[in-house]
Amino acid sequence: MLHKTIKNTDITISNILLLIFTFILIFLIPLIPASIQSICNSIIFSIIFILAVFALSKARKTMVYIAIIAFITQWVAEWLKMELLQYISFLTNIIFFEVVVIKLIIQIAKSKHVSAKVILESINVYLLLGIVFSTLVASLHLYNPNAFSFPKETPVTLQEIIYFTYVTMTTTGYGDITPQIPVARSLSIMISVCGQLYIAIIIAMLVGKFAATQSRSSNK
Numbered sequence: 001m002l003h004k005t006i007k008n009t010d011i012t013i014s015n016i017l018l019l020i021f022t023f024i025l026i027f028l029i030p031l032i033p034a035s036i037q038s039i040c041n042s043i044i045f046s047i048i049f050i051l052a053v054f055a056l057s058k059a060r061k062t063m064v065y066i067a068i069i070a071f072i073t074q075w076v077a078e079w080l081k082m083e084l085l086q087y088i089s090f091l092t093n094i095i096f097f098e099v100v101v102i103k104l105i106i107q108i109a110k111s112k113h114v115s116a117k118v119i120l121e122s123i124n125v126y127l128l129l130g131i132v133f134s135t136l137v138a139s140l141h142l143y144n145p146n147a148f149s150f151p152k153e154t155p156v157t158l159q160e161i162i163y164f165t166y167v168t169m170t171t172t173g174y175g176d177i178t179p180q181i182p183v184a185r186s187l188s189i190m191i192s193v194c195g196q197l198y199i200a201i202i203i204a205m206l207v208g209k210f211a212a213t214q215s216r217s218s219n220k
Helices: 002-031 034-054 060-080 081-108 114-143 158-168 182-219
Strands: none
Touching: 002 034, 002 114, 002 158, 034 060, 034 081, 034 158, 060 081, 081 114, 081 182, 114 158, 114 182, 158 182
């Protein structure tokens, strides 16, 4: 029982830290000078890789291996600036975060009641889902720089891609960045649909668990 309590506390702390560093990646790094954003992104991603592993309750060993590969490819691609290495880095990031998202959703589904840990996991899944889609958008932009109408004056940064992704996920759609080719439009539709479906499904799941907990409490 004590071991389980310690493990749950460990997972909760990891989820809190994961939320903090994901928040930094999305909201704070865009505020720093563009010249150091790239290196800061790599540092934050490295921390997120570690925290995401410890946010899981099971299969940590397997995820550690994937995280190590993602970590190495992230830094090699950052320093060598080779297009092939960037594709490999994007692929490992997508695989890693997709697996983390799926495992966190399973943890949420298996939880018997709504706790702070479950709420943190739900928020983290949404934000990590945005990172998965941001990586897909970045991959498409690397393959075809004209896939999206990013500003042409300066090189496109990850923060601009993240901005477009979350604006699309929330279906806000300001229209300052738009998909220009069919595959980009299809990806944008998928991002917006998945974002709305996740919110609808996760809220229904959490409300259902909360109602069930309240019902059990009233029957005692």
